[in-house]
Amino acid sequence: MTDIQKKRQSAMGVCARATAEEIAAALDRIGRPETANELRAPEAGLVMARARMGGNGAPFNVGEVSVTRAAVRLASGETGIAYQLGRDSKKARDAALLDALLQTGRAAEVEAALAPIRTRIQEDQNLKARRAAATKVDFFTMVRGED
Amino acid sequence: MYVAVKGGEAAIANAHRLLDHERRGDRGVADLSLAQIREQMTLLVDRVMTEGSLYDPDLAALAIKQARGDIIEAVFLVRAFRTTLPRFGYSVPADTGAMRAVRRVSAIYKDLPGGQVLGPTFDYTHRLIDFLLAAGAEPPVPDESEKVLEPMPHVTGLLDREGLIEPESAEEEGAPVSDLTREPLDFPAPRDLRLQALARGDEGFVLALGYSTQRGFGRTHPFTGEIRIGDVEIEFVPEELGFAVPLGDVVLTECEMITQFKGSASAPPQFTRGYGVAFGRGERKAMAMALVDRALRAREFGEDVQAPAQDEEFVLAHCDNLQSTGFVEHLKLPxxxxxxxxxxxxxxxxxxxxxxxxxxxxxxx
The missing domain is CATH 1.20.5 (Single alpha-helices involved in coiled-coils or other helix-helix interfaces)
Known part of the structure; x- marks a missing residue:
């Protein structure tokens, strides 16, 4: 993967986990591009989620997840794409705009606007993990007194 | 067979209007919001997503409300909805080893890498009705530990290293994966197809079959190798992009059952596997599914197919509650x-x- 692909992938992961309000705020912060063509109007669809037998074996189909996708093209020619869980079309379109902007000279602004969302997601995950960690047990077998 | 009947339009319209009214219940009681169902009836939402075979908590919550809490009716609504949507493709197989688990327990190793994490569980509760809930008591904020959770490799990997467990079938590059939603069920069914059918199978039916194997109908001496619940990232590679897009996280429950195997002329004595997975927090379902998955592998291990849980046609043709209810309930039509x-x-x-x-x-x- 190229560097820009890695950056886009990482930003897409943030947008997918962000709320619609967070993405809209990020976009407003850097300024919505005035001219953007809707290459593909936001569309809800399905992706069949796969897992592996035994966690690491051959793949099988577990069930579908609902996904919304969108594609936009900026006046400067960059194409932005979004695929994310759920059925929020505005969120998908906003995420596609951010993906397009990330490929322009304004990439640093996009990264800066996504940074607080990234932090919020990380903090949520850490809190969940700390709460789970508090339920970690050490089962012990009772000594039978044979020694 | 039933034949078309005419008439009754006004009666049908009024019946549906009455249904809407009854669903609403006492109008002096606040209307139930989807957010309330999604956030507070979590396990019900998870079950409707699993058996509806569509991960979408908001949609499942709406289906539950519309169905007046009837699981199979909600599953029907979800399945009907999915037929209206285009299929974008198949995800990259989820890496459950990288799950951010909030629960992970093993019944075979006391000390294992990553440890035993109980998470939010009904286990060890006393099952006493809590009248404080009726009084609207707010629960205390959960405790936090500053010790970070360590990585949790699959327990079966530990047995794998000793060669004491059958290796999981490796993926053949580009080999087709059976898809129940594209091609009708056919017998004999390969394991991937069986797992897909069981994953969306009725929890009660799969539970009863799993139980039957424990009671001697296709005995398999199972141990719970591991149960884990947590967030798993789903990735999808759109053709126009050529790299994997993280779609977001889904909650999955995974169960690996391990059963003793005496060995045969060609295979040494070893442990064999049964696998279960469910959307959301579906521990009972995942465990039962793992038992039935192993029972259905009887032919593979040269075991006699004697019990219902080992009979793939019996299990797969009857585990779908929507199909079952469709045929049973059609009997009430004219x-x-x-x-x-x-x-x-x-x-x-x-x-x-x-x-x-x-x-x-x-x-x-």
Missing amino acids: HYVDFQAELGLVRKMRAEYEARRDDALEAAE
């Missing part, structure tokens, strides 16, 4: 013409029977 024919037939048979009896009586006299 069968008037059909029944008239049966009525005529029974009358004729009865007349013949009575004629024979009278003949026999006469002959005896």
